[in-house]
Amino acid sequence: MTTTATEHLLTAEGITVRFGGLTALDDVDLRVRPGGVTGLIGPNGAGKTTLFNVLSGVLRPTSGTITWKGAPPSNRRTHHLARAGIARTFQGLNLFPLMTVLDNVAVGADRLARGGPLSLLTGLGRHHRDERELRERAMAALERFGVADTAYRLPGTLPYGVQKQVALARACVGDPELLLLDEPAGGLSGGQIGDLAAQIRELGRDMAVVLVEHHMDLVMEVCDHIVVLNFGRVISTGTPDEVRADPEVTRAYLGTTDDGNE
Amino acid sequence: MSTSATEREQRAPVSGPASTARSPRERWRALPSPLRHLLLAALALVVVTGLLLVTGDLTALRFAAVGYTMLSIAGLQLLVGGSGQVSLGHGAFMMIGAYTMALLVGNLPMLPLSANLVLVVVVATVAGVLVGAATARLHGPYLAGATLILAVGLPGLTHRYHEFLGGSNGLTVRTAGAPPFLQGLLSASEWKALVVWTTVVIGLAVLATVSTGRLGRRMRAIRDDETAAAMSGIPVGATKVVAFVIASAAGGLAGGLQVYVLGTATPSIFTLALSLTLLAALVLGGIGSMWGALWAALAVVYLEIWLSDAVRAFSLSRDVENNLPIVLFGVLLILVLRFQPLGFHGILQRLGARLRSGRH
Numbered sequence: 001m002t003t004t005a006t007e008h009l010l011t012a013e014g015i016t017v018r019f020g021g022l023t024a025l026d027d028v029d030l031r032v033r034p035g036g037v038t039g040l041i042g043p044n045g046a047g048k049t050t051l052f053n054v055l056s057g058v059l060r061p062t063s064g065t066i067t068w069k070g071a072p073p074s075n076r077r078t079h080h081l082a083r084a085g086i087a088r089t090f091q092g093l094n095l096f097p098l099m100t101v102l103d104n105v106a107v108g109a110d111r112l113a114r115g116g117p118l119s120l121l122t123g124l125g126r127h128h129r130d131e132r133e134l135r136e137r138a139m140a141a142l143e144r145f146g147v148a149d150t151a152y153r154l155p156g157t158l159p160y161g162v163q164k165q166v167a168l169a170r171a172c173v174g175d176p177e178l179l180l181l182d183e184p185a186g187g188l189s190g191g192q193i194g195d196l197a198a199q200i201r202e203l204g205r206d207m208a209v210v211l212v213e214h215h216m217d218l219v220m221e222v223c224d225h226i227v228v229l230n231f232g233r234v235i236s237t238g239t240p241d242e243v244r245a246d247p248e249v250t251r252a253y254l255g256t257t258d259d260g261n262e
Numbered sequence: 263m264s265t266s267a268t269e270r271e272q273r274a275p276v277s278g279p280a281s282t283a284r285s286p287r288e289r290w291r292a293l294p295s296p297l298r299h300l301l302l303a304a305l306a307l308v309v310v311t312g313l314l315l316v317t318g319d320l321t322a323l324r325f326a327a328v329g330y331t332m333l334s335i336a337g338l339q340l341l342v343g344g345s346g347q348v349s350l351g352h353g354a355f356m357m358i359g360a361y362t363m364a365l366l367v368g369n370l371p372m373l374p375l376s377a378n379l380v381l382v383v384v385v386a387t388v389a390g391v392l393v394g395a396a397t398a399r400l401h402g403p404y405l406a407g408a409t410l411i412l413a414v415g416l417p418g419l420t421h422r423y424h425e426f427l428g429g430s431n432g433l434t435v436r437t438a439g440a441p442p443f444l445q446g447l448l449s450a451s452e453w454k455a456l457v458v459w460t461t462v463v464i465g466l467a468v469l470a471t472v473s474t475g476r477l478g479r480r481m482r483a484i485r486d487d488e489t490a491a492a493m494s495g496i497p498v499g500a501t502k503v504v505a506f507v508i509a510s511a512a513g514g515l516a517g518g519l520q521v522y523v524l525g526t527a528t529p530s531i532f533t534l535a536l537s538l539t540l541l542a543a544l545v546l547g548g549i550g551s552m553w554g555a556l557w558a559a560l561a562v563v564y565l566e567i568w569l570s571d572a573v574r575a576f577s578l579s580r581d582v583e584n585n586l587p588i589v590l591f592g593v594l595l596i597l598v599l600r601f602q603p604l605g606f607h608g609i610l611q612r613l614g615a616r617l618r619s620g621r622h
Contacts, residue, residue, distance in 0.1 A: 056493060082495035090493075096486035098550075099479070107483045111495035113476060121504075123471040128294040131476060174495070 008070075009034040009208050010055070010086075010178055015064035017050055017232075024050040025061070026232040032178060037204040039223035039240075040212045043252065046229040048212040049091070052180055055210070056088045057081040083111045087176035091183045093167045095155040101166050102151040105138035108170035112137065141173035142166075145199075161192050172203065179203060181211040185218050197222050220244065228252070299470045303463035310459045314452055322451035323523065324563055329455070329462040330519040332559035335544050336469050336552055337512025342541070343549040344473055345505035346485030348402065351393075351409030352513050352540050354416040357532035359386045359514030361420075363521040364433035375437075379461060379518055386514020387507055394506035398499050413537040417529035432528030435521065458519050465515055470552055472508060481505050542595050548607025557606040565591065 010032040017025040025047045032038055040048050053059035055066070057078040065072065073081060087108070096104050113134055115126035142148040145165040155163055164184070171179055184200065185193050193215060200222045203209050213219050219226065219240070226243045228236040230252040236243050243249055290298065314325055338352045362385045366378045373381075397408045420427040427433065439450030448456070472478055480501050483491040492498050521527045539562060547558030569587035578586070602608050 058489065058493075078489075078492040079495050079497050082493050088493055090490065094487045094490040096483050096490065098486055099482055103479055103482070107479060107491065107494045107496070110476065110480065115476070120475070120477045121472065122468075123294065123296040123299075123475045127475060131295070134476070170494070 008032060009068070011067045012051075012055065013065050013067075015051065015054055015061045015066070017047075017054060017059065018062045024232050025054070028064075028229070028232070028234055030055075030227060030234075032208050032210055033225075034177065034208050035204060035206075036224040037200060037209045037211065037222050039219040039226040040210060040229065041214075041216075041219055041226060042229035045231075047232040048229055049182065050232075051229070052088070052182055052210075052212055056086060056180055082174075085175075085177040086180065087171040087174060087178070088180035089167050089171045089182055089184065091186060093155075093163055095163060095167060095170070097154065097156050099154075100152050101142065101147070101155060101158070102135070102138050104155060104166060105141055105170045105173050106134045108173040109134045109137045109141075111174050137173055138169075141169040145169040145172075160187055161189075164188065168199070172207075176207055178208045178210065181209060181213075183212055183214065185213055185215040193218055295475055296467070296471045299467040299474075300464075302470075303467040306463050306466075307459060310463075311456065314455055319449045319451055322449065322455040326451070326455040326458040326519075326523045327563045328559045329458040330516040330523070331540075331562050332555050333462045333465045333519070334513050334516035335540055335547070335558045335562075336466055336555035337509040337516070338540055338544055339549070339552060339555050340469055340473055340478075340481070340512070341505050341509035342544060343551075343554070344478055344485065345481035345502055347502060347505065348406045348541070349409040349506070349509065350406050350534070350537050350541065351412035351416075352509070353532050353534070353537035354409070354412040355386055355389065355510040355513035356517030356520065356536070357416055357527075357529075358389050358510075359383075359517030360521045360527040360532065361427060361433065361517075362386070362514070363518035364435050364527040367435040367437060367521070368433060375457065375522070378522075379515065382518035383511050383515050386517075387511045389514070390507035390510025391503070393510070394503040397506070398503050409537075410534070413534045417532055420529040428528075430529060432526055432530075434526045437522050437525055454523050458523060461515065461519060465512060466552065466555075469508070469512060473552065477501070477504070542591070544605075546595055546598055546605055548605030548610075550604065551607050553610075554605055554607040561606075565594075 008031045010030075012028065012030040015025050015028045015030070016023070028047070028051060030038075030040075030051070040051065042048055050059065054061050057076050057080070060076065066076075067073075068081075068084060068086075073084060075081075096107065099107070113126075113130040115130045119125035119127040119130070139148065139151065142151055145168055147162055147165045147169065150158055150162060150166070155166060158166070164187075168184070171181075181200070185196055188196060197218055200209060200211065200218075204222070204224070211219070211223075223240055226236075226238065226240055227234055228243060228246075228249050235252055236246040236249045238246070293301075310325070310329075314322060317325075334352065334356055338349065341347055341349055341352075359382045362382045363378060366373060366381060393409070393412065397405055400408055420432065421429050437454070439445075440448045440453035444453065473481075480491070480496045483494065483496055484498055484501055488498050517527075517532075520531075540558075543558035543562045544554060546561050547556070548554030566587055569590050570583075573583055573586045573590075598605055604611070
């Protein structure tokens with residue numbers, strides 16, 4: 001939970017992603033401090049999800065460097081980054097449909113199990129203790145997110161709001177140092193978004209949170225720092241107030257209608 | 263012994279009344295999973311032995327056939343139901359195991375059976391690693407296609423290396439019956455059935471331990487959503503290969519046991535039809551549970567016999583008589599998929615749930 005010798009947990013420098021002739025990201029920089037909430041906003045097609053996919057190792061950038069805790073990650077493959085402490089949620093939730101909620105969350109905790117390949121294959125050695133600890137951790141996470149009563153249900157049988165909490169629990173149960181949230185407010189009602197804001201701020205105390213979000217009220221409320229993308233470029237960065245006051249942002253994003261300025 | 267059984271055990275405390283301090287069920291669940299599954303395996307062996315003593319010599323070979331078929335299908339279960347990879351070449355790994363066994367018995371007769379079985383598993387594992395690593399990046403139909411090639415191509419090797427593998431006549435070996443001190447008690451086939459089932463329950467205990475443990479959960483996560491699994495830190499490629507290798511080892515061991523019982527390995531046994539039958543039977547028995555493998559093995563061994571008997575009763579022409587059982591098997595499979603996609607085990611589970619809710 002603490003980083004030594006470097007101020008930034010994650011830095012991305014000069015990230016460029018091209019899909020054929022289309023430049024989705026153009027020389028994007030992003031710095032994430034340990035702890036705190038960073039918002040990534042921009043109009044549709046600005047490249048927010050692409051940047052997310054680069055940060056989580058799903059997509060390899062055409063050029064640019066990423067450093068994790070002061071050094072380039074030893075391996076850019078997704079599961080290596082996850083084991084190093086980067087977790088994310090998905091816009092479409094991507095829960096495991098045929099596994100119980102408890103198992104869904106236990107998968108998220110898997111990186112904390114300490115048994116080696118032999119215990120994994122034979123069920124001997126640490127396996128029994130690992131399993132008990134994973135189960136307890138998963139249950140504790142479900143309780144923390146208020147969905148412990150659904151532990152033995154299948155995700156598909158639950159209301160969308162509950163599924164979102166399960167997805168959050170799965171992402172947080174492994175004690176990540178960086179949590180990437182892809183549109184956490186999508187599909188939620190006004191009241192639920194209020195609860196979510198409190199939750200995200202709470203999470204930001206334990207770990208660094210980066211969120212992509214369309215819901216402007218939520219972003220302005222929870223973020224310490226905001227990065228605005230448009231057409232694959234960073235057009236503004238700063239605190240919510242600074243970004244709100246930036247005429248460039250108003251032009252690109254908020255300025256089209258008056259009530260969007262709120 | 264099955265994933266669903268453990269899930270039911272876990273679900274119980276929630277649906278039932280608040281659990282008391284330490285129920286027998288909780289104490290059972292507190293045991294390490296390999297120990298739990300070995301105890302269940304011992305219990306299963308006792309049941310099988312009892313059945314064997316009751317039914318006698320005539321059915322012993324069919325019992326043995328159910329045993330090794332079940333082991334093979336349980337391996338396929340872990341691969342298809344557990345990790346979501348469809349293999350059409352499972353019979354090829356049975357063939358690798360079978361021919362390894364036949365060659366070992368034929369050329370190194372001094373080796374004891376246990377050493378032969380261990381070597382069979384080693385050879386099948388190596389074959390599984392080679393094929394699994396080569397196909398690790400293939401998804402869905404592409405993996406099925408690649409393994410299909412294996413199922414079609416491998417039997418041909420016996421003709422290519424006629425001297426060594428015996429061509430279409432295959433290899434014939436003699437395997438020993440009961441040891442001298444048991445000879446009055448057990449016939450040769452009964453002894454073989456017991457040896458097969460002892461090996462099978464140990465193999466099943468290993469498969470069940472893997473399937474209900476951390477590795478099994480990793481596999482199911484990959485089956486359900488590869489991206490989310492990777493984002494949870496699960497090495498997707500490696501886990502898929504491991505699933506493939508475990509399934510291959512189980513298939514190989516089953517093939518080795520088959521040769522031990524039948525005393526012969528011929529290419530005509532290990533055709534593509536065998537691989538397809540194993541997969542179809544797995545669907546029929548119930549995908550996603552180890553019990554499904556038992557129903558599937560019973561279906562493979564007995565259904566064809568029963569269907570043949572039933573067809574013969576109608577005294578039809580020879581051509582119809584030979585092909586009708588296969589047609590009926592196919593019709594049954596379609597009906598099950600249409601009305602009961604979770605197979606025979608799904609039907610049992612639903613009945614069990616209805617009985618339990620009726621009692622409350």
